[in-house]
Amino acid sequence: MFKKFLSFALTVGSLAFAGEYWHLDPGGVTMKFLAMQVSPRAAALSGAGVADPGRVSEISRNPLAMSVANEAEFGLSQVIFGNGGADNFVSAYYGLPLGDKYTLGLAVDFLGYDNIEGRDENGLKTSEYGSYAWSLLAGFGSRSKIFNWAASARFATQTIDDETGFLFSVDAGGSFRVNDYFAFGANFTNLGFASKYESGKEASPLALQAGVTGFIPILDRWMVHLSVDAYRRADTKAQVLIGGEVVYFDMLSFRMGYAIRPDTEDAISGGLGVTFGMVVFDYAYSPRPAFEGGNHYIAVGVKF
Helix, strand or coil, rough: CHHHHHHHHHHHHHHCCCHHHCCCCCCCCCCCCCCCCCCCCHHHHCCCCCCCCCCCCCCCHHHHHHHHHCCCEEEEEEEECCCCCCCEEEEEEEEECCCCCEEEEEEEEEEEEEEEEEEECCCCCCEEEEEEEEEEEEEECCCCCCCEEEEEEEEEEEEEECCEEEEEEEEEEEEEEECEEEEEEEEEEEEEECEEECCHHHHHHHHCEEEEEECCCCCCCEEEEEEEEEECCCCCCCCEEEEEEEEEECCCEEEEEEEEEECCEEEEEEEEEEEECCCCEEEEEEEEEEHEEEEEEEEEECCC
């Protein structure tokens, strides 16, 4: 199993240095909302923890989240943006265990902007317009205590004023649980084809992520998860994501993360998770200093 994971990690890692695709200018990809965090847990950890998914709600950004779907779960996530953000970002997810070893995952994202001020080529105001984007994802993955793999396919569309673009992409990942105390994981997301807008060719927001998570038990009631990940998107420099989670009896979780981003602002984030029987609730807050505000992430799910 370890050899399989090592081969996968080396293959994914080699993509980071292959071709001119990895030398795009900042902002050189389309549909960047597909690289934004949706799950409150992932947002609270600043995106860290590729080897340690905790909720099925993370499947739209980490296919390995299918490995934790021991029960069927359906839920909704909402991002409430601060100043300078979108009007609406909603995600629905569904995880369905198939037998004892596999999981089917589904996710739908919607992002919408209204009343955007229009400007012509001379900078003069024109009529207001809107921008809307959808993403549909279906995936399949394993569920094991040692080695897990997962893959998913995505179709996305984005409309800005009267121009519409489409994207077809795949996500894939693998993780290896070394023992009770360490796990390694790696994935790539949004590897695919983006159609052209009238203004020219677009590239999908391909991203690579790899990381390690340590598990530290405290007495019989608490577990500490510490994750350090490396992340890179096609049009950004490499980032370091650090996240920590303290879990009490799988019922109450406290989370915090810090992202080191050389080409943009660093950020610290935090949140919590609560489980009430069949109901799970997650919340996170991530500040955005450049916009003098921050984003709130809320998710509610039901296991059955």
